[in-house]
Amino acid sequence: MLLDRGMQPSGIHVLLDGWACRYTMLVDGRRRIVAFYLPGDVCDFDVFLLAGMDQTIAAITPARVAVVDAPMLAGLAIDHPPLTQALWWESLTAAAIQRAWTLNVGQRSAKQRIAHLLCELYLRMDRVGLVQDGSCALPLTQFHLGDACALTSIHTNRALQELRRDGLLSLEARRLTIHDWPALVDLAAFDPAYLQLSKEPGTSGDSAALG
Incomplete structure (x- = not known):
């Protein structure tokens, strides 16, 4: 398990190798996967705004993960505007995938x-x-x-x-x-x-x- 629900990450996790997923567990034990992460994906960009994780992120296969310290990344983003743009691109693409998944489940x-x-x-x-x-x-x-x-x-x-x-x-x-x-x-x-x-x-x- 990379990050459990309720944890407060100290940085963002970038998947270098392997597969991971984000999921929510219901009170009756049922699980719903809401995202798959592949090599190169940022798993928890929401660390910048949320006080704690609202879902769980776990490895599906053996995985290598790089953890980038949040304050350091924030400083780099200020000094390097292209990095800020890349992070926003990552966040907006992740949101677009979520919308596509919602449509997929609801209409197909x-x-x-x-x-x-x-x-x-x-x-x-x-x-x-x-x-x-x-x-x-x-x-x-x-x-x-x-x-x-x-x-x-x-x-x-x-x-x-x-x-x-x-x-x-x-x-x-x-x-x-x-x-x-x-x-x-x-x-x-x-x-x-x-x-x-x-x-x-x-x-x-x-x-x-x-x-």
């Missing part, structure tokens, strides 16, 4: 929810150079996927089976392979604009297209 079928989440994770992995030949590591169980998409294990398993049967993807040995990206995107009604993948923070030009 089980199959579409899983497809949309896998599209997002695939592009985010591609962003940090972890996709090769249409394939990337995906160390998430069906429980993780269902938890993030507000689905039972039965509905999650059924959705994955349908995606495999349709020839859109395969998910074996904790590795995701996309076989028909256009069809998967079409099924999920996936628009990657919210990920801001075509623009680097602090620039006005487009980067190379992903996917």
Whole structure:
């Protein structure tokens, strides 16, 4: 566990390697994952404004994490405006992902929810150079996927089976392979604009297209 609910972090945590997630536990023991963190992600930008963590952040795999002291980072941000812009970009992108997740859970079928989440994770992995030949590591169980998409294990398993049967993807040995990206995107009604993948923070030009 990286940060537990109620803790007051002394700095921000940057995931260097591995996977992590943010979740909330209900009083009856049920858990809801509200974010996945991949290499390069800032896990707890809210440390600057909140008195304590309102959710828990835990590693899913073995992970390497860098902790940046909050006062030092605040000073650097003042002295280096591009860093401030990069931090705001990180915060705004995280908020956009949250909005997309809310829409995904509220408006899509089980199959579409899983497809949309896998599209997002695939592009985010591609962003940090972890996709090769249409394939990337995906160390998430069906429980993780269902938890993030507000689905039972039965509905999650059924959705994955349908995606495999349709020839859109395969998910074996904790590795995701996309076989028909256009069809998967079409099924999920996936628009990657919210990920801001075509623009680097602090620039006005487009980067190379992903996917």
